[in-house]
Amino acid sequence: MENSTLNKTLDYIDRIHxxxxxxYDIQPKALVRTFGCQQNVSDSEYIKGMLEKMxxxxxxxxxxxxxxIYNTCAVREHAEDRAFGNIGAxxxxxxxxxxxxxxxxxxxxxxxxxxxxxxxxxxYVNIAFGTNMLEKFPQMLYExxxxxxxxxxxxxxxxxALVEGLPRRRDNTLRAWLPIMYGCNNFCTYCVVxxxxxxxxxxxxxxxVAEAEELVASGAKDITLLGxxxxxxxKGNGDGVFFPxxxxxxxxxxxxxxxxxxxxxxxxxxxxxxxxxxxxKKVAGHLHLPLQSGSSRILKAMNRHYTREEYLRLxxxxxxxxxxxxxxxxxxxxxxxxxxxxxxxxxxxIKRVRFSMLFTFIYSKRGNTPAARMEDRISDEEKSxxxxxxxxxxxxxxxxxxxxFKGREVRVLxxxxxxxxxxxxxxxxxxxxVTFSGDKSLIGEFVNVKIDDFNHTVLKGGLVN
Ligand code: SAH
Ligand code: SF4
Numbered sequence: 001m002e003n004s005t006l007n008k009t010l011d012y013i014d015r016i017h018x019x020x021x022x023x024y025d026i027q028p029k030a031l032v033r034t035f036g037c038q039q040n041v042s043d044s045e046y047i048k049g050m051l052e053k054m055x056x057x058x059x060x061x062x063x064x065x066x067x068x069i070y071n072t073c074a075v076r077e078h079a080e081d082r083a084f085g086n087i088g089a090x091x092x093x094x095x096x097x098x099x100x101x102x103x104x105x106x107x108x109x110x111x112x113x114x115x116x117x118x119x120x121x122x123x124y125v126n127i128a129f130g131t132n133m134l135e136k137f138p139q140m141l142y143e144x145x146x147x148x149x150x151x152x153x154x155x156x157x158x159x160x161a162l163v164e165g166l167p168r169r170r171d172n173t174l175r176a177w178l179p180i181m182y183g184c185n186n187f188c189t190y191c192v193v194x195x196x197x198x199x200x201x202x203x204x205x206x207x208x209v210a211e212a213e214e215l216v217a218s219g220a221k222d223i224t225l226l227g228x229x230x231x232x233x234x235k236g237n238g239d240g241v242f243f244p245x246x247x248x249x250x251x252x253x254x255x256x257x258x259x260x261x262x263x264x265x266x267x268x269x270x271x272x273x274x275x276x277x278x279x280x281k282k283v284a285g286h287l288h289l290p291l292q293s294g295s296s297r298i299l300k301a302m303n304r305h306y307t308r309e310e311y312l313r314l315x316x317x318x319x320x321x322x323x324x325x326x327x328x329x330x331x332x333x334x335x336x337x338x339x340x341x342x343x344x345x346x347x348x349x350i351k352r353v354r355f356s357m358l359f360t361f362i363y364s365k366r367g368n369t370p371a372a373r374m375e376d377r378i379s380d381e382e383k384s385x386x387x388x389x390x391x392x393x394x395x396x397x398x399x400x401x402x403x404x405f406k407g408r409e410v411r412v413l414x415x416x417x418x419x420x421x422x423x424x425x426x427x428x429x430x431x432x433x434v435t436f437s438g439d440k441s442l443i444g445e446f447v448n449v450k451i452d453d454f455n456h457t458v459l460k461g462g463l464v465n
Contacts, residue, residue: 005135006165009050012138013167016054019145028066030056035083036073038262039197039226040106042177044071046134047105049167054138058169062093067101067141069127072108074192076364080108087122094124101144103127105137110196113367115154123150130154131197132182135163164207174415174444176220180208180246181227186265188292189303189370190335190363193228202227202234205241209249216255221413221444222427223250225261231268244276251280256446258413258429259283263290267305269314278321286431287318290330294349295342298335301374308349315353326356326430333390334363334383336374343386347393356401356432357457358394362387402454409464410434412449414442433458 020028030051034044047069048058059065070087073079087104094100102125108114110130118128127140127150140151162182170176181202184194208225215223225246227233233243243261250259259282264273266289277283289311293299296307306314318325331346350358362383365372410428418425423435424442428449435458436449442463451461 005163009135009138009163009166010053012142013050013053016138016142016145019142020055024066027055027057029059029061029064030067030069031059031062031065032069032071033086034071035079036071036075036107038177038224039179039182039228040071040073041171042179042226043106043131043134045168045170045177046166047071047137048169048171050134050138052169053167054141062090065100067103068093069103069105072104072106074107074111074114074196074366076361077366078364080114083108084122087125091124101126101141103129103137103141105129105131105134107131107192107196109152110154111192111367112154115152119152126150128152128154135166162201162203164203173219174413175222175224176215177226178208178211178215178223179203179226180230181233184228185232186229186305187303187370189301189374190332190366192366192369195368197228200229200232200236202237204237205234205239205246205249208246209253212250213253216253216257219444220257221446222258222260225250225259227261228263229265229268230261231264231270231273242272244270244272247273247276247280247283251282257282260286260431262288264288266291266311266314269318271317274318274321284431285322285324285429286326286328288328288330289314289318291346291349291353292330292332293335293338293342294346295338296345298338298342301337302332302335302371308345312349312352324430326432327353328357328359328431329353329355330359330361331390332361332363333387334376334378336363336371336376338363338378340386343390347390350390350394350397354397354401355394356430357398358390360387360390360394398457402457402459405432405451405454405459407451409448409450410459410461412436412447414438414445414447416443428459434461435459436461436463438463 032044032048034040062068072083090102104125109128118125127144144151183198183200185200187194212223231243234241291311292302294308412426412428412434414424415426417440424438425435428434434449448464449461450464451459453460
């Protein structure tokens, strides 16, 4: 079944290739723009791979593109507004060059209300399709090239298909994304992800390990395993291989490289996982463990399935096994029903845990989620004040953590040269950004850097021989 879907997709890619050869004297260009999370960045790499195979050359310049595709995010209202704003800005291009093809895909389009809005208010969007239907894009583009009739199709958004073998064009060969699962079953009450990305589906572990082997063989030095909740990897596969097993299998691949993963849900962060992390030398010393709120009452309303005490115990356990581990987290401020006392509990827990970095968001109401129907009596101004207070607290903590690195040595994957300063940059095992001076021949190598200073969230230092 899967193979025939892949073959069909590849067949449409070939047919488009033929059409492009007939239509264009010089190679046509395509622009892919990505909004949102790493999963979207990874999905866009498949879109780029398919476009290249069709015969498009990739560009960043909308003015020279024959096809523009926006891969959108729906997690917060702001992300949607931005995408619509950007799509709106394409109208003059389309007026000037009516043959330009504009496509929209991703999580926004998977929402029926948004698909309707595109149909009604954005007539110059020619193709629109939801997440989890990347393999259908070539067929849609082929139909459009033939008929010039617009296609808005979100039918496959929740389908179970996991098509292996789609062409992929990686943005970065040193640091690679490796999706291990799609969708989410958690239904946190504020979150649109389960509604747009559908139910959890894990890739076969053999495909995951084979891809990791290929990546290492082709020079990848930092591999991030992706999923909305990687800790529940493998639950529906029935082969007895779960997330800690995957970590161990990839860790066993020969070569000098680093393994990262995102995202871990605290409720599924098992002892086996922490043990595997501590025993696998290639697994980075960093855990992104979204907390969302420090108030057990709010966590319950969010349907997160853990209390503040359980979260704190988990952090203790992780630190006992891995004393140097760097912890980062996501926080939502102003969830419906949250009072200042609840918020203070969040401030208290971040002071106790001392995350090296926080991703903080003001609650954004998402259509069709349970939280959208909950009473929310706190004003936007008040929420913004809380938000600033949290940022301020975290800044102090981050600064203290950064300060504590002075004089210490960290292992860094050298990724490139900063254009302005000419300094080399990269990430330490704990995921912190580091800059240092050195020769550009070090790009792609792991080096040791002694830290002597920092600027905001970037550590600075010098090479150690
Ligand atoms: N699956 C991952 C990440 C999902 S989205 C996880 O559970 O950790 C990334 C972050 O966006 C979430 O952790 C949450 O902090 C934030 N987020 C999700 N929905 C939101 C909403 N409606 N308003 C504000 N922030 C939200
Ligand atoms: Fe959204 Fe919760 Fe799933 Fe993360 S775990 S994607 S926050 S529902």
